Amino acid sequence: MQTIQVHVFARFRDVFGTDVVEIILPQPATVRELRAAVVLSKAEISGLLARSQVAVNNEFAGDDALVCAGDEIALIPPVSGG
Amino acid sequence: MIELTRGPIEYNALTERVRRAHCGAVVTFLGTVRDLTGDRTTVALDYEAYPGMAEKKMAEIEADTRARWPVGDIALVHRLGRLDVGEISVAVAVSCPHRQQAFEACRHAIDRLKELVPIWKKENWADGSTEWVHPNAECGNKASAQSE
Numbered sequence: 189m190q191t192i193q194v195h196v197f198a199r200f201r202d203v204f205g206t207d208v209v210e211i212i213l214p215q216p217a218t219v220r221e222l223r224a225a226v227v228l229s230k231a232e233i234s235g236l237l238a239r240s241q242v243a244v245n246n247e248f249a250g251d252d253a254l255v256c257a258g259d260e261i262a263l264i265p266p267v268s269g270g
Numbered sequence: 271m272i273e274l275t276r277g278p279i280e281y282n283a284l285t286e287r288v289r290r291a292h293c294g295a296v297v298t299f300l301g302t303v304r305d306l307t308g309d310r311t312t313v314a315l316d317y318e319a320y321p322g323m324a325e326k327k328m329a330e331i332e333a334d335t336r337a338r339w340p341v342g343d344i345a346l347v348h349r350l351g352r353l354d355v356g357e358i359s360v361a362v363a364v365s366c367p368h369r370q371q372a373f374e375a376c377r378h379a380i381d382r383l384k385e386l387v388p389i390w391k392k393e394n395w396a397d398g399s400t401e402w403v404h405p406n407a408e409c410g411n412k413a414s415a416q417s418e
Contacts, residue, residue: 197320198390199402236404243388246323262320262388268403269317269324269348269389270301270360270380 190215192222192255195262200240203233213255219244220251226263240265272328273347274319279358290342293365295372299380301360303353311396317350317359320388324348327387331379339375340366346379348389359391 194209201207211225219242227234241248243262244255255261271287285298303315328346335344342365349359362380366372393401 195320197318197388198392199404202402239404239406243320243323246326260322262323264320264323264388265390265402266404266406267384267386267388268391268405269319269387270384 189213190217190257192217192257192259192261194222194226195260197263198265199236200233200263200265203230216254216256218251219249219253219255222255222261223251236265237263271345272325272332273345274321274324274328275347275349276351277349279347279349279361281358281361281363284345284347284361284363288343288345288363288365290365293342293367293372295367295369296363296365297369297372297376298361298363299376300358301380303355303357303359305355307393310393312355312393313396314355314394315353315359316392316394316400317348317353318390318392319348319350324387324389328383331382331386334382335364335375335379338378339364339371341375342366344375344379346383348383348387350389 189212192211192213194211196204196209213221213225241264243264244253245260281300289296305312332344345363347361353359362376364372364376391403
C-alpha cells in the first residue's frame with residue numbers, strides 16, 4: 189500500500205477542511221482507483237468529482253494513468269478563472 | 271510573459287510592454303468583477319489558483335498563441351485574492367502586425383485561459399452567503415459568465 193497526498197482546491201478544500209488529503213491506495217494504482225477511494229472517503233463530493241479532472245505532476249491525467257506516492261497529485265474541479 | 275499577482279493589475283504598463291515597432295495593432299482584454307449575475311448581487315469575488323500548474327498552463331497558452339499568430343509580444347496576468355466589484359481580475363495584452371491577428375490572438379488566449387487554467391472564483395453574495403463557481407460544462411452555468 190502507499191499513501192498518496194492529494195492537493196485539493198476551492199469547494200473540495202472546503203468540504204475536506206484541508207489543503208492536502210491523504211488517500212491510501214494499493215501499489216501500483218491508477219487515477220480511476222484514486223477517484224474511487226476519494227469518493228469512499230467523502231461521498232458528498234461524488235457529483236463534483238465526476239465533473240473534475242485529476243492532475244499528476246501538473247498535467248491533466250486520464251483514468252488509466254498511474255499515481256505514485258512521489259507524484260504531485262491534485263483534484264481540479266471545473267475551473268472558473270477570468 | 272505570464273504572471274499571477276495579488277496586487278492590482280497595471281494594465282497601462284502591461285499594454286505598453288507588448289508594443290513593438292513592427293506591430294500596428296495592440297489588443298488588451300480586461301476581465302472585471304461584475305455586480306450582477308442573473309438576479310443575484312455580488313459584493314466581492316475570492317480568486318485562488320493551483321499556482322504551479324496555473325503558471326504552466328498559462329505558459330502553454332502563451333506558446334500556443336505565438337505558434338498560431340504572428341505575435342510581437344503577449345502578456346497574460348491573473349489576479350488572486352479578494353476583488354471588489356469593478357476591479358480587474360485578468361488581463362491579456364497582445365501585439366501583432368495587423369488588427370485581425372491581434373483580436374483573434376487575444377480572444378484565443380483569454381478563451382483558453384478560462385477553459386484550462388486551474389483558477390477558481392468564490393462568489394460573495396450580497397445576502398452574506400458564499401459559493402465556489404464550478405461551471406457545468408454540459409449545460410452552462412450562469413455564474414460562469416462572471417467577468418466576461
